[in-house]
Amino acid sequence: MEAIRFDQVSKRYPGGQDALTTLSFGVNGGEMVFITGHSGAGKSSLLRLVGALDRPTRGLVQVLGENLGRLSRRAVPRYRRRLGLVFQDHRLLMDRSVFHNVVLPLVVAGVAADESARRVRAALDKVGLLGSEGKRPLQLSGGERQRVGIARALVGKPELLLADEPTGNLDPNLSAEIMGLFASFAEAGTTVLVASHDLALVQRMQKRVLVLEKGKLIDDFRPRSRHER
Amino acid sequence: MRASRRAVGESAWRQSLRGWLRAHGFALFSAFGRLLQRPLDQGLTITVLAVALTLPALGLVALENGGKLLAGAARPSDLLLFMIEGASAELSADLADRLRGDPRVVAVETRSPDEALAEFRALSGFADALVEAQGNPLPWVLSLRLREGTDPAALAEEIRAAPEVDAVTFEGAWLQRLEASLRLARRALWLLGGLLATAVLLVVGNTVRLEIATRQEEIEVVKLIGASDAFVRRPFLYGGLWLGLSAGLLATLLVSATLWALGPPARELALSYGSSFELEGLRLQQVVVLMAVALALGWLGAFLATAQRLRAIDPR
Numbered sequence: 001m002e003a004i005r006f007d008q009v010s011k012r013y014p015g016g017q018d019a020l021t022t023l024s025f026g027v028n029g030g031e032m033v034f035i036t037g038h039s040g041a042g043k044s045s046l047l048r049l050v051g052a053l054d055r056p057t058r059g060l061v062q063v064l065g066e067n068l069g070r071l072s073r074r075a076v077p078r079y080r081r082r083l084g085l086v087f088q089d090h091r092l093l094m095d096r097s098v099f100h101n102v103v104l105p106l107v108v109a110g111v112a113a114d115e116s117a118r119r120v121r122a123a124l125d126k127v128g129l130l131g132s133e134g135k136r137p138l139q140l141s142g143g144e145r146q147r148v149g150i151a152r153a154l155v156g157k158p159e160l161l162l163a164d165e166p167t168g169n170l171d172p173n174l175s176a177e178i179m180g181l182f183a184s185f186a187e188a189g190t191t192v193l194v195a196s197h198d199l200a201l202v203q204r205m206q207k208r209v210l211v212l213e214k215g216k217l218i219d220d221f222r223p224r225s226r227h228e229r
Numbered sequence: 230m231r232a233s234r235r236a237v238g239e240s241a242w243r244q245s246l247r248g249w250l251r252a253h254g255f256a257l258f259s260a261f262g263r264l265l266q267r268p269l270d271q272g273l274t275i276t277v278l279a280v281a282l283t284l285p286a287l288g289l290v291a292l293e294n295g296g297k298l299l300a301g302a303a304r305p306s307d308l309l310l311f312m313i314e315g316a317s318a319e320l321s322a323d324l325a326d327r328l329r330g331d332p333r334v335v336a337v338e339t340r341s342p343d344e345a346l347a348e349f350r351a352l353s354g355f356a357d358a359l360v361e362a363q364g365n366p367l368p369w370v371l372s373l374r375l376r377e378g379t380d381p382a383a384l385a386e387e388i389r390a391a392p393e394v395d396a397v398t399f400e401g402a403w404l405q406r407l408e409a410s411l412r413l414a415r416r417a418l419w420l421l422g423g424l425l426a427t428a429v430l431l432v433v434g435n436t437v438r439l440e441i442a443t444r445q446e447e448i449e450v451v452k453l454i455g456a457s458d459a460f461v462r463r464p465f466l467y468g469g470l471w472l473g474l475s476a477g478l479l480a481t482l483l484v485s486a487t488l489w490a491l492g493p494p495a496r497e498l499a500l501s502y503g504s505s506f507e508l509e510g511l512r513l514q515q516v517v518v519l520m521a522v523a524l525a526l527g528w529l530g531a532f533l534a535t536a537q538r539l540r541a542i543d544p545r
Contacts, residue, residue: 051453053453053543074457077452077455077456077457077458077460078455078457079455080453080454080455081454081455082455083455085453085454091446091449091450091453093446093447093450104450104451104454105454105455107252107255108451108454108455108456108460109455110248110249110251110252112247112251113251152454156454156455
């Protein structure tokens with residue numbers, strides 16, 4: 001079953017530049033896929049389309065069974081609750097505790113308090129931050145903040161995880177650790193889409209890679225490890 | 230285990246009702262929490278709102294008291310009839326009987342010169358001097374209560390034609406004027422109230438608008454996470470309700486304190502006119518109305534402020 005289908009998708013922003021042109025690809029459920037390319041190649045535009053933050057100018061974007069070009073404004077929130085979003089700048093609420101940041105999607109979804117607390121702890125446990133619930137994001141390191149962001153994306157048990165340069169501000173060790181975390185979610189059945197310009201890291205993960213250049217898909221491959229070659 | 234049993238035992242709408250209540254409870258208390266976060270700012274805003282509510286509320290209470298004072302006084306339709314000097318008790322009683330037969334008259338009360346003198350003596354200290362000088366100079370007096378809708382001036386003219394009648398006074402003129410002034414004051418008060426209500430709306434709206442501006446980042450994040458427009462809006466609406474509630478309570482307090490402070494001097498003034506008039510404070514019904522108005526204005530101000538602005542915030 002395909003989780004994501006792009007069919008001849010173009011996106012032109014007001015002002016005239018083409019962010020994406022006639023893009024076609026599919027991603028299976030439970031697959032982990034990297035999107036790479038230089039900055040400005042269209043990685044973020046692609047993720048914005050999948051996250052229903054923008055609508056395609058032309059073509060079909062079908063995600064989790066929804067035609068996003070036709071999704072009504074009222075239906076967007078319900079759709080977004082099926083996703084988990086991770087940002088480069090993590091976008092945490094700095095004046096709230098770690099717990100409050102992570103529980104937010106469950107509050108939005110109307111989950112009961114006792115169950116929410118349990119799920120927040122489970123999510124924090126997964127990213128190795130159990131015990132930091134009461135801290136403020138400012139008391140955490142950059143890597144820890146990013147992991148709080150991941151816990152927040154994770155806590156609602158999303159069907160699809162979108163991450164835009166999730167390791168952009170982190171050192172290589174932390175980056176590898178975070179990518180490993182994403183890979184483990186994919187193994188558990190979540191579809192994972194990660195935009196990253198860190199080619200070395202992407203190579204090492206040995207997952208499918210879509211390469212964008214100037215809004216076009218120029219490569220779609222799966223790197224092999226050295227001993228496979 | 231527990232969760233699945235709950236899912237089987239409850240119908241879908243009860244679950245969604247539960248979720249709805251949770252969402253509203255969350256919005257209600259998070260809005261209250263934010264009210265407490267900046268006590269000085271919010272306290273000043275609430276005071277401004279309370280003063281704006283207090284002014285028309287005090288005006289209404291004053292008018293109500295004025296109305297009560299008038300209701301105690303003679304009605305504008307009452308006539309006071311003075312017999313000629315030396316008219317006998319029988320003559321007065323005859324006239325009273327004749328007037329009782331008139332369909333325009335509801336009741337007739339006769340007062341003898343002695344009774345009138347006693348009343349005068351009770352009200353002022355001059356009566357004794359008056360009697361010593363001339364004997365009792367007061368005539369028999371009939372006071373007529375007229376049926377609703379009777380023209381008092383015409384009837385007064387008619388009665389004055391009788392030979393045993395010295396004078397007929399139509400007491401109502403000043404009362405009519407006073408009532409007209411009260412009506413004018415009431416109208417002016419409604420207009421003032423409308424202006425102040427608008428001010429309350431604007432203050433609440435502006436407060437909520439600032440709140441939205443300072444929490445733009447949070448609103449974007451919550452929208453990214455899948456919050457509906459209604460979810461984002463709800464805490465602001467409840468914030469407006471909390472502002473209205475606090476302002477309403479404070480206004481009730483201010484009105485009550487003002488009336489309490491004015492009570493003793495008003496009683497003294499009334500006593501000097503021989504009246505037992507007591508300044509009436511806020512009744513429960515008026516408090517309820519004041520609170521309802523405050524809550525409605527708070528909610529409406531927040532509603533208007535959020536209507537466009539929240540939709541305009543689209544996540545990056």
